[in-house]
Each structure stands twice: as structure tokens, then as C-alpha cells.
Amino acid sequence: MRYILAFIWRYRFFFLFILLELISVVLIVNKSYYQRSVITGATDGFTGRIYTTWSEITSYFRLKSENERLASENARLWQKITPGQLTTDTANLRVKDTLYGQQYTFTVAKVISNSTTLRNNYIMLNKGKRHGIVRDMAVFNSDGIVGTVVSVTDNFSWVMSILNQHTRLSARINRLNQMGTIVWKGGSPAIGTLLDIPAHVKIKRGDTISTSGYSHIFPEGIMAGTVEKIYVESGDHFYTIDFRFSADLNSLQYVYIVKNLLRDEQDELSKNVVNE
């Protein structure tokens, strides 16, 4: 025993190194949401406060571009509501019916920390449990998809950015209604990849991709990006499509968090199918 202790003491520099590396690797590998939320829960009061202060200072420098984006979004929304549309149908009747109920509600949130350089990127938002945010809510901005909420504390939430290797989003090519899956292969934060589109459909550069609404998380029809490069990997029957994200993930400021009011019902239904 004394020899072992003497041995460890002699190489204490090496053993301390190994110990610290082990702790780090355990922290990296422990990617379960529970562990992650325990760690962030303990720290995020502190880091969250620092980031809130900092983003209040820096947001002034981007007010102009943010205003322009909001104005153009307003214009787009004006077009959608009735006064902007020519009504040809005179029998425009509104019935107060549960069939016309609302499925999604939107909460605005401010991005207070963000990264795009890592293989797995996360975004911190200034809304949390107190504002009704829970796990698995979709996040997007007026340009397009941004990510999914993965952990929530009282005042803040962590969003798994689409720039993450665990990203899998159901999407479709609007012109053809073809369904595929969005993933991110790393590299440029401007380029995503759409998989699972069968190699017989005719896709063109510039086709738009938006969410399909099949995932219970993202509503249908939120813009994802435009097709840039189309190719088939050898031995594959499906296209690999590189597309440019419509949202600039590097300059996010305000985003919308989506709450799906019928989520539980949809989940319940699909659970029943699996059980049978």
C-alpha cells in the first residue's frame, strides 16, 4: 500500500491530469437532458444574468436591421389578413365552432447567448418555465426555423440550434410536396442538408423547403431554406440536398417559441398506434 501511495505521489502530476481529463470527458459524454438541466439549473441564474445585461448593451447596435426585419414581416402578415385580400366569396361566414380553434400560440423571446462554431450548438433564450415554456417547443424567427427547446429553468431556456448533430426535422419541398428530413452535417452554419427525398423526383436549385408539420413540434409551412446543391451519394437511392438556411443563425436577436396546444392529444394518439 505504501508503495502504491508513493508511486501515485511520484507521478502526481500525471494522475491529476488523468483525473481532470476524466471529469471533463464524463461531463461531455453525459449528454442526457436531465444531467444537462441539472448543470445549467445550477449555473444559469449567474450566467443568465450576465448574458441578459450584456445583450441589453449589444442589442442597440443591431436595432436598425432588427427594425427593418420587423417591418417587412409586418407587411407580409398584413397581406395575409382579410383587408389585404380581395374577397370574391360574399358568403364569408364565420362560425364560432371548436373546429376553428387555435392550435399554436407564439411567445416572443430574446436570444441572450448563441454559438455557431461548434459541432453541437445551443442557444439561450430569456423565457423559461414562468412564461410557460416547456421542453420540445419549436423556435423560429421571421426568416425561418431556428431550433427546439431542450431544457428549461425558471427564467431561461436552452434551445438546441438546428446547427447540431442531433437535429432531425421533418420538412418538405414546397413545389413538389416531397417529404424529407433536415439534418446538419457540420461545417458552414449557413448550409443544412435535406435527406430522404427519392432520387426520381425532379428538384431544381432554388426550390424552397419548409417544415411539414408532421412532427408535432413545428407548425406546418415555416420556411427552412432554399436548395443549393443536389447530388446522390454512391449506393444511395435518395438525394442528398444541400440548402441554404433562410434564417441567419449567426445574427439572431428575437425569436418566436411555438406552443402546440394539441400536442398531448397528438402524442396520445401516436402512442396508441405504437402500442397496438
Next chain:
Amino acid sequence: MNNAYWKDVVRFFVLIALQVLLLDHVNMGGYINPALYVFFILLLPFETPGWLLLLSSFFLGLSVDLFSNSTGLNAAASVFMAYLRPWVIRRAGAPADYEGNLKPGIADMGLRWFFLYSLILIMAHQLIIALLDAFSFHEIGMIALRLIFSTLLTLALVLITEFIFMRQRK
């Protein structure tokens, strides 16, 4: 001891603040991120005991991690870098006498020495980050590209910072 380290303690906190508030938001070409905070590890005095070197590097990396939700990534890279430091100092030519109150820096050790010393250590640091972050060798080209550019950018920042603050320390 009490007096010798206060500058390093201040540097520890200033560099973390600089890294998480400013540099983590600098993304040249999308995915190249300078890690100036390792300047702290480079500048620790030669006579720093091994345990202090490793532990301070660990907490340095961990603090940066807490702000970017990459828990453990920067800590692992920093500890690795700190572990290599004594070896690199021996290889790069240690100062003749430790009594002489020499510090690792351009002022005392010369530009060539400091350049080589920083280059090797920063590259080791970036290598661990690139490997652990990707966690797969499929993207070997990407990893290499990121390694090279992040290393060069960090090295440039370290040398510039060293030049700016060199006169003060003499």
C-alpha cells in the same frame, strides 16, 4: 506567493469575460473561433507548481464552458494543454536559471521562443477541441481546416496581446 500571483488571478477573470462576452461571438467564416483565454495558461510563471497549473487550467476551461453549454469541452482541452506545458518548456529550452525571475513572454524569452511555445500549445488545445467536439472521424477534412485556422487566429491574437502588454510588465 501572495504577491506573485495576483496578476494571474486578475488575468484569469479578465480573459474569461473577454472570451465569453466578445470572442465567442466572433465567428470568422462561420466556424472558426479564436480562444484567447488560453493566454492565461501560456503566461503562468515558470515556477508554478504542477497541481496549480492543472487545476487553474481546468477551472479556466470549465468557466468558459458554463457560458456556452459545451460543458467539459474547453476544460478537457485546457487541462491537456496545461499537461503539455512543462514538456514544451523543456523542449523549447528552459531558462538557464529559474532564480532569475524570468516569465514566459517575449520580453524575457524572445519572440522566436514565445512563438514556438505558443504555437505548439495552442495547436494541442485546438486539436482536442476539434476532436472531442466532432466525436467522429468522418469529418476529418473539416476538423483539419478548423484546427489550422483557429490555431492561426488564436496565435495571432496571443502575439498581439503579448506585444501590447509587454512594456508594462518590464
